[in-house]
Amino acid sequence: MLRYLEEHDLRVFDFPDPEDQQELPEAGAVAWRLAVDLYGGHERESFDNKWNRFLDSVDPAGVRAIVVGAWGETYDNGSGGVVQHLVDARDRLTSLRAVFIGDLEQEEAEISWIEQSDVTPVLKAYPLLEELGIRGSTDLRxxxxxxxxxxxxxxxxxxxxxxxxxxxxxxxxxxxxxxxxxxxxxxxxxxxxxxxxxxxxxxxxxxxxxxxxxxxxxxxxxxxxxxxxxxxxxxxxxxxxxxxxxxxxxxxxxxxxxxxxxxxxxxxxxxxxxxxxxxxxxxxxxxxxxxxxxxxxxxxxxxxxxxxxxxxxxx
CATH class of the missing domain: 3.80.10.10 (Ribonuclease Inhibitor)
Structure with missing residues (x-):
């Protein structure tokens, strides 16, 4: 997990599903964890939809840390889409300082099954980023x-x-x-x-x-x-x-x-x-x-x- 969380006393907050009406914390008060439910059946929300809903639900300019869990069946879907979402949001996530991609437990995917991608575009998109963490290395570049x-x-x-x-x-x-x-x-x-x-x-x-x-x-x-x-x-x-x-x-x-x-x-x-x-x-x-x-x-x-x-x- 991110060392940034310890240094800045941030807890991880799972961005809720659409039917969950819980009150959201301030954008910069937590590390936002985004993940799809791998066991939610055919009606589960896609990661693309969850990401867009997240940006529309919080103040993106205040977000300091993002933790990405399952973005789908990670054994046959690399993290390229996640990387692209982060790159595309660079003008909105102006306070982002820490990113972790691949926060999956063993029950969700063995570490060797997590397919990654070229993650360096995240660094290029966020010149002020302070921490980058990656779990999984299949196709990692x-x-x-x-x-x-x-x-x-x-x-x-x-x-x-x-x-x-x-x-x-x-x-x-x-x-x-x-x-x-x-x-x-x-x-x-x-x-x-x-x-x-x-x-x-x-x-x-x-x-x-x-x-x-x-x-x-x-x-x-x-x-x-x-x-x-x-x-x-x-x-x-x-x-x-x-x-x-x-x-x-x-x-x-x-x-x-x-x-x-x-x-x-x-x-x-x-x-x-x-x-x-x-x-x-x-x-x-x-x-x-x-x-x-x-x-x-x-x-x-x-x-x-x-x-x-x-x-x-x-x-």
Whole structure:
């Protein structure tokens, strides 16, 4: 969900169906969630109709945050229509600062079933946008873009395409403070490599960056080894390598790499570390003031002589 909500104390308000006559809050007092009822039968309202009714029911100029849930059967309808609605309303939604596209629970659609599109037109249409969040990565595209005010960029997926990672890495985002990417597994499109991440890990790519999340990866050990010597780490306040297949190999690289004790938070939740390695981490950061999250340890599954480690989110 949007970090903007926490920063500005906004609650999410579901824009009601036509038959619901409840009083609407002030346009800027909430984050407006728009979604169709996937279980409403043949008479359910279309997303197009709900969107138009929303713009006619509130003061668009006051809307600060929009969360988009189901826009239809998202496994065979991409988010292009949602993106186009946002682009077309740019002259009306003049206070819009935060957008999240794909707020669906598992019961509505597995994360790998959510079809997206090229979402960068939203950034081009809203030069003052501060946060963009995306869930789902099928057909997701993010060609390199320039944006002066984006502070938070977040991708939640079971497999983030390398093309998207390269597009982010090639973008000019001087205000970006928070970057989170769930990289996922190759079986669901997550084919990004450490080489794709290299520009993100270099010094000066995103000068304002203070949080970096490279999460949910089946190559988490390789990512940890790259992060261990990455120049960008020196400017970070928090680092998130959680949700993936991190083992003692990657953890050893982190301990032997550049100092991480300047970090306020280091998140390794959902990992495959031995008890001995966890004790080494606790000892290494005991007096540093760094909050280290080692929760949710996992045990690898064994098939004969082979060992299998798994990410937290894939399908």
């Amino acid at each position: 993010f060609p390199a873009v320039r944006h002066q005010h984006l502070r938070t960029l977040r991708f939640e997926s079971g497999g983030l395409p390398g093309e998207v990672v390269r597009g982010v890495a090639a973008s000019e985002l001087p205000a970006l403070e928070y970057l989170e990417m769930w990289l996922g597994v190759e079986d669901y499109g997550g084919d990004a490599t450490v080489a794709d991440l290299a520009p993100l890990l270099a010094h000066g790519r995103f000068p304002a960056l203070r949080h970096l999340g490279l999460q949910d990866s089946e190559i988490q050990d390789e990512i940890a080894a790259a992060v261990a010597s990455a120049p960008v780490v020196a400017q970070l306040k928090s680092l998130d390598l959680s949700m993936g297949t991190l083992s003692d190999t990657g953890a050893e690289a982190l301990l032997n790499g550049q100092p991480l004790t300047h970090l306020e938070h280091l998140n390794l939740e959902h990992h495959f570390l031995s008890e001995a390695m966890m004790e080494r981490f606790r000892a290494a950061f005991a007096s540093a003031g760094t909050e280290v999250n080692l929760e949710d340890p996992q045990a690898p599954e064994r098939w004969g002589d082979e060992e299998w480690r798994y990410v937290a989110v894939s399908e």
